[in-house]
Structures are given as structure tokens and as C-alpha cells.
Amino acid sequence: xxxxxxxxxxxxxxxxxxxxxxxxxxxxxxxxxxxxxxxxxxxxxxxxxxxxxxxxxxxxxxxxxxxxxxxxxxxxxxxxxxxxxxxxxxxxxxxxxxxxxxxxxxxxxxxxxxxxxxxxxxxxxxxxxxxxxxxxxxxxxxxxxxxxxxxxxxxxxxxxxxxxxxxxxxxxxxxxxxxxxxxxxxxxxxxxxxxxx
Numbered sequence: 001x002x003x004x005x006x007x008x009x010x011x012x013x014x015x016x017x018x019x020x021x022x023x024x025x026x027x028x029x030x031x032x033x034x035x036x037x038x039x040x041x042x043x044x045x046x047x048x049x050x051x052x053x054x055x056x057x058x059x060x061x062x063x064x065x066x067x068x069x070x071x072x073x074x075x076x077x078x079x080x081x082x083x084x085x086x087x088x089x090x091x092x093x094x095x096x097x098x099x100x101x102x103x104x105x106x107x108x109x110x111x112x113x114x115x116x117x118x119x120x121x122x123x124x125x126x127x128x129x130x131x132x133x134x135x136x137x138x139x140x141x142x143x144x145x146x147x148x149x150x151x152x153x154x155x156x157x158x159x160x161x162x163x164x165x166x167x168x169x170x171x172x173x174x175x176x177x178x179x180x181x182x183x184x185x186x187x188x189x190x191x192x193x194x195x196x197x
Contacts, residue, residue: 103161104128114160115153119146123171131167133157136175143173 029037043053093102108128112120123137123146137143146153150169157166 100161100165101128103165104133107157107160110160114156119149119153126172128166131165132170133166133168134170134172136172138174140173143171146171 046053093099107114108125111125122139122142123135126134126136128134135146137146146169150171153169154166157169158164
């Protein structure tokens, strides 16, 4: 087809286009129609391969959200956020019912500040069970002294760990070697001052 000059084009009606093809050849689509046609072909090709065109591609390493999943916003705090250790431990202690044991353990750990340097220098806590605190003194004199101070010691412990947590303080003196062997003791058995025969 011979090239047309600009003067020839100016005289043609608006229905004629530049891309007119000779008779028998398909008409070529141009402009926005060509873009739409290419997009529709790409979508049809994607659907035939099992893809869903128009949805964002999955990000590697991230789980896809399913229709039943909860939608969570990242702008507000939720259970997935990092937690402070103190609040996490506090929640664990409350869930397990360890409040009393933790409180008494804290008081035993700070024994010198709870009872003062004089008493803590000569006696130490040994165990705590069912509201009874067992204290070991280094001498018989200090055991007697701490027994006399038991009401004051109970009041001080109530201030530290709460009223009714420690109900009784049992004070043991220094341990001495035992000559007993087994659960039964016969009268006249050997002791530390026997002559052994």
C-alpha cells in the first residue's frame, strides 16, 4: 500500500485509521484496546495454570492467611508482642499458685535485712513448710534468744510476706552427733560416755 501524504490524510473521514490493512487480513488492535486485550490473555493464562490473578503474590517465609483466621493489627499490643520478664513471671506465679512460696523465698533470701544483722549473724532459716519456718541457731544461747524473740520475728515476717503466711517459728540449736543407729532405741544402749564394755 503506497504511503499517504499528510494532505491526503486530512481529506479522509474520521472513521478511517492509519492501520488499515488490505482486505482479507485481520485488523490490528492499537492503543488502550491492545493493552486490555493483552491483560485479558495474561489473566486467562494464569487461571489455566491455577493462579488467582489480582491477588498479591505470597511473601516467602510468611504463612498465608486463610478465610477463618483472625485478622490482627500490628498497631496495637497483643499476645504476640514481646513481654517484660517481671510481668511474665508474675503471671506464671499467679497461674501456678506460688505466691506464698515466692514471698517466703524472698524473705529468706533477704534474711539479714528482715531480722537484722545481729540475729542473722547467729542463725539462719532452714526450711518453710505449711506455715512453719524452721531456724537453725549456731549455739544453745542464741537458740534460746531467738525463741524469746519469736513473736517479734513473726510480726516482722508478717510485714514482709503478708499476715498469716508464717504462723510459727521453730528454733533448733546446734546439731550434735547422734549415736543412734536405726529407728528403735533400747534402754541402756551405748552412748558417747560409755566405756564400751
